[in-house]
Amino acid sequence: MIMNTVDLFGMKYKSETYLSLQKLVQSILPIESNINIHGSQGTGKSTWAQVILEKSGLTDNYCKIDVKEIEEEKFKAELEACKHRHILLENVDYLHKENQAILAQYIQARSLQVKPVVITTSKRSLSDLAREGLLRQDLYYKLSVFNIGLPDLKQVKEDIRTYSEYYLKVFSINYKRPQLSLSNEALARLESFFWVGNILELENVVERAVLLCDGEVISDKHIRFDEFQKYNSLDLSLGMSLSEVERRLILQTLEHTQNNRTKAAHILGISIRTLRNKINEYKEAGLI
Template structure:
């Protein structure tokens, strides 16, 4: 089956020539001249890639992008912008576009980014399937940096205390859940349950009964009593992930539990006493939530007594190498591959990247790279674009111009190939002539 590409473009001439090029590439192009038409096609047809012009007659292309991200987040979207529209391209990337191409573009360039986007999305779905079928989780905290040594020490100190609540904070993907598991394992509670719940994953109206359970007859549907998580975790540990998302009305009940180890099931008159250590985690700034009135200060102060900060990966780059080895070994085993090493250039990139998604991101990058690698060494080509480009999705308030990002990217790649332009063009995914043109334009010689 040919991949279906939806072209959303009001300029008929442009649209026709795109159809011609993409058909020639073995793809199945469909065209929509307006945002409305595009929406109709999306509702009725399976689409593998969208090529989106930002200037549409009936709506803003960015709004259409938003609709796609909400309804079909797996479809990659390539945005076409005018050369002058730098901010538009940046905005589009922030809103979830896969990549952008600036008009006027060379057809070669277009072909390359279309194929790359399709290939990436194919890999992604392959990966999801693989992950669903096999799952190995790692439970040891890896790293020799001072930060990790301190972290481990703190974990063992905390584990000694019988029921002090712990607040684990850190950016997404730093290993907060792993820290919670480590505390549980190192404590006297290790032979009892470690119960995990993600506060943001449960609808607000169900959370209280999940937590505390209910008694028969508490409400119409309560034909039997149900035990809550606090009771199920008795003698063990309860891990409350994303505690910052907890609804206001439930917070005093959690506080009461932390202070007395007792609670009332919904509809229950008798209070229940258990022995549970609560470990809460968040990647939000709770003090900020307190000042916004979204998190109760008394609960915050209770949780703040014992805080464990999990360092971001860029604060402990010296651990990256060991983590790479760990993930290589894990992924090789999982996927029955045999990728033995990482090339020097690829390693430099991995060591220098900012890792906004921290260890989880590193793990995903290695996994993806192993899948696409054709040899027993991971190369620069096996790494995703955003790593090579550096920080592709700009951080708040501090955008680099796209042309600057592109310059940096080209410079980096050229230095990896020690100036070899054919090689660099291959890595960059553009033709040699395009590369020469860009080198001239940016004065990179």
């Protein structure tokens, strides 16, 4: 996501959700307390985290560890190698129990000297993870002094225009095009879309529209969702029961993860036990 510091806090948001988040973040700068930033994929968690660090004067003075990208056995070494007080810990919801204990001990030990400041990102809130036994309770309290829940784009429909116009400006400059504008029809298409991929998906769609446009106005013909709809479709129809929608979503997620139940449960936001029970239920009913 290409949004920078100035743009994030200078955004002319319309939704109360984003306006409240802006106000909260600005009130706790420079950051001296642990924060969790959570939200669905593509909502801008990393961007918000980096902006908070930059606005706190810490552009180059923090360590970044992506739990999802490093091997489990290397987590302790990565943590101990950090020479800075501030740590950005991304995808903390992928942190296994053994490494959760290591992190809790690290924070406790360092607090006796110079208190570390940890900013974490996750798809789900830490309170949900702790409630389901997926996160140590003591670690939950250590990491969530402040919680920033980023909304899905479909929940802040009034800001689809805000982000669209921002990306139009960015890509017009990047591709050396005249400053483009959105037609009412193009905006209507953007506002009516479901946006499974959130802001990241919107960025992609707007970039494509800029490249397709040969004039100065983005029309509805330049707005193309086909590739996204292809991969995000559940083949739903009116009159389908909620239980059937749930079944299709679970089975498609299992197919996407190549039947990895741990990953599927994480994506679906449910416990492995719940997923196992659902699968057994479908098997007994002859639905799979």
